Amino acid sequence: AIEQRLDIWTQKYNQLRSELSNNDHVRAIFNLSYHDLPDDLKNCFLYCSLFPEDYHMSRESLVRLWVAEGFVVRKEKNTPEMVAEGNLMELIHRNMLEVVENDELGRVSTCKMHDIVRELAISVAKEERFASADDYATMILVQQDKDVRRLSLCGWKDDTAVKVKLPHLRTVLSLGPTSPCRGMLSSILSESNYLAVLELQDSEITEVPTSIGSMFNLRYIGLRRTKVRSLPDSIENLSNLHTLDIKQTQIEKLPRGVVKIKKLRHLLADRYADEKQAEFRYFIGVQAPKELSNLEELQTLETVESNPDLAEQLKKLMQLRSVWIDNISADDCANLFATLSTMPLLSSLLLSARDAKEALCFEALKPNSTYLHRLITRGQWAKGTLNCPIFLKHGINLKYLAISWCHVGEDPLGMMAPHMPNLTYLRLNNMHSAKTLVLSKDSFPNLKTLVLKHMHDVSELKIVDGALPCIDGLYIVSLSKLNKVPQGIEFLRSLKKLWLLSLHKDFRTQWDTEGMHPKMVHVPELRV
Numbered sequence: 391a392i393e394q395r396l397d398i399w400t401q402k403y404n405q406l407r408s409e410l411s412n413n414d415h416v417r418a419i420f421n422l423s424y425h426d427l428p429d430d431l432k433n434c435f436l437y438c439s440l441f442p443e444d445y446h447m448s449r450e451s452l453v454r455l456w457v458a459e460g461f462v463v464r465k466e467k468n469t470p471e472m473v474a475e476g477n478l479m480e481l482i483h484r485n486m487l488e489v490v491e492n493d494e495l496g497r498v499s500t501c502k503m504h505d506i507v508r509e510l511a512i513s514v515a516k517e518e519r520f521a522s523a524d525d526y527a528t529m530i531l532v533q534q535d536k537d538v539r540r541l542s543l544c545g546w547k548d549d550t551a552v553k554v555k556l557p558h559l560r561t562v563l564s565l566g567p568t569s570p571c572r573g574m575l576s577s578i579l580s581e582s583n584y585l586a587v588l589e590l591q592d593s594e595i596t597e598v599p600t601s602i603g604s605m606f607n608l609r610y611i612g613l614r615r616t617k618v619r620s621l622p623d624s625i626e627n628l629s630n631l632h633t634l635d636i637k638q639t640q641i642e643k644l645p646r647g648v649v650k651i652k653k654l655r656h657l658l659a660d661r662y663a664d665e666k667q668a669e670f671r672y673f674i675g676v677q678a679p680k681e682l683s684n685l686e687e688l689q690t691l692e693t694v695e696s697n698p699d700l701a702e703q704l705k706k707l708m709q710l711r712s713v714w715i716d717n718i719s720a721d722d723c724a725n726l727f728a729t730l731s732t733m734p735l736l737s738s739l740l741l742s743a744r745d746a747k748e749a750l751c752f753e754a755l756k757p758n759s760t761y762l763h764r765l766i767t768r769g770q771w772a773k774g775t776l777n778c779p780i781f782l783k784h785g786i787n788l789k790y791l792a793i794s795w796c797h798v799g800e801d802p803l804g805m806m807a808p809h810m811p812n813l814t815y816l817r818l819n820n821m822h823s824a825k826t827l828v829l830s831k832d833s834f835p836n837l838k839t840l841v842l843k844h845m846h847d848v849s850e851l852k853i854v855d856g857a858l859p860c861i862d863g864l865y866i867v868s869l870s871k872l873n874k875v876p877q878g879i880e881f882l883r884s885l886k887k888l889w890l891l892s893l894h895k896d897f898r899t900q901w902d903t904e905g906m907h908p909k910m911v912h913v914p915e916l917r918v
């Protein structure tokens with residue numbers, strides 16, 4: 391339905407654009423739509439104008455930002471995050487934002503603001519003390535209004551040192567490779583005592599000034615994909631911090647005092663592995679802080695390294711929705727999986743062994759939470775089979791499943807299919823298994839994407855008519871023993887993307903001589 395709405399919207403827009411020689415009429419229409427919004431939605435909407443043109447805003451970060459800004463209030467039993475998500479849907483419904491991508495649950499994963507809408511948003515936002523500056527001259531202009539509340543420095547392109555004196559500033563957004571110099575950030579931290587949101591994702595910042603610890607109102611720190619190597623100890627004083635996003639930075643260890651930030655709800659951290667480790671683990675978590683259990687409000691914990699005490703620490707963190715754990719050892723797994731199994735709200739889980747040989751007792755994973763829909767595992771299954779409660783009992787709830795680096799005796803597709811009717815994404819990677827894989831009639835009725843990669847034993851794949859009725863993309867890559875075209879591949883009538891890459895040398899010969907091409911011409915993206 392969203393796609394349909396978008397179609398209508400695109401049509402409307404094109405029509406309007408061609409009919410009107412200037413934008414005044416369009417502006418008037420959006421002005422009406424804007425004034426029709428409830429106040430909390432107005433704030434959320436205007437906020438999006440701080441992002442650069444055509445920027446793909448992720449639902450998850452928008453939600454965290456709006457909550458940090460105080461735009462949403464808890465309604466009845468709903469958390470502020472749930473209310474914020476509702477606001478996002480409402481803005482999309484009203485055509486004020488457009489969906490770019492959906493996720494495996496059919497939720498919006500990224501969205502953007504149309505340029506004409508954005509133009510209007512910017513003009514209204516000015517009255518609400520939103521500003522943006524990308525060089526010295528505009529910054530000087532901006533500073534003539536001492537009441538500026540929200541400042542976008544996206545696309546900053548000036549080396550001139552500029553002191554920012556904006557005492558009422560609450561929000562600073564600076565996304566992208568060009569970024570204000572260090573001195574500018576320091577001046578913001580010393581002049582703007584009410585700062586609540588500091589989003590510096592992708593910027594060139596390498597160090598966080600110690601003075602950040604005195605920003606009592608700070609609720610959100612975003613440093614994703616910056617080159618920051620450590621955080622100052624002073625962040626322990628940020629007692630109102632909700633979100634700390636240091637994903638894909640070079641930070642290995644959090645300051646010990648991070649566990650004093652009792653209100654912390656989202657801790658997002660990891661870094662890329664170096665080349666030596668990269669084959670098995672392409673990203674690595676941060677060390678779990680001691681006394682992690684103090685963070686009782688925590689909803690998101692991505693990604694920490696396991697240790698023998700982690701299971702005990704997690705026992706108190708029953709608000710957790712997303713838990714990603716790396717470096718799990720065989721000794722720790724029983725306690726850890728038992729604790730995770732008790733979390734009532736768990737919805738996303740990543741479990742990665744310490745190395746490719748470590749066998750984890752996945753049979754101990756029996757989640758109580760029916761919300762758990764996303765599971766990613768990396769490492770050996772101790773029993774050598776996927777025949778475990780997580781699939782047999784819980785499989786019906788799973789929508790996104792990725793399993794890698796394990797050695798099982800069976801045909802994983804045949805084993806899983808009867809238990810996982812709701813799966814929309816399945817990825818098997820680096821796996822030893824039976825030689826023949828069969829997708830039987832009625833298997834995976836909701837699956838949109840199937841990835842089979844580095845499956846070292848598979849020499850045959852059979853597809854029965856009626857399997858994968860709504861498959862969109864099938865990616866078969868590096869199956870070195872697969873020497874013939876999957877039998878029944880022509881039954882996959884909904885296929886839009888088909889990749890058959892790095893297979894056995896006989897595969898190509900058979901593909902060419904048996905004339906599989908004509909049967910597959912309906913596939914828009916075909917790569918052999």
Ligand SMILES: *[C@@H]1O[C@H](CO)[C@@H](O)[C@H](O)[C@H]1NC(C)=O
Pocket residue numbers: 417418421422425
């Ligand atoms: C937008 O609408 C409001 C209220 O309806 C009106 O006061 C304002 O002048 C309009 N602005 C523009 C740019 O049309």
Ligand SMILES: *[C@@H]1O[C@H](CO)[C@@H](O)[C@H](O)[C@H]1NC(C)=O
Pocket residue numbers: 603623624625626627647
């Ligand atoms: C936290 O704030 C207190 C009081 O201002 C200060 O004495 C202390 O040094 C700060 N902690 C850190 C680690 O900076």
Ligand SMILES: *[C@@H]1O[C@H](CO)[C@@H](O)[C@H](O)[C@H]1NC(C)=O
Pocket residue numbers: 677678695696697698717719722744
């Ligand atoms: C990984 O796990 C091992 C064994 O439990 C532990 O000794 C080690 O400290 C962990 N590594 C990190 C970086 O946490």
Ligand SMILES: *[C@@H]1O[C@H](CO)[C@@H](O)[C@H](O)[C@H]1NC(C)=O
Pocket residue numbers: 731732733758
């Ligand atoms: C699962 O939930 C039920 C009902 O809330 C509870 O009685 C049971 O103890 C829980 N099991 C675990 C392993 O936490």
Ligand SMILES: *[C@@H]1O[C@H](CO)[C@@H](O)[C@H](O)[C@H]1NC(C)=O
Pocket residue numbers: 786787811812
């Ligand atoms: C999974 O699919 C079944 C039918 O195949 C349906 O009854 C059930 O509601 C679905 N569960 C979820 C969590 O979507």
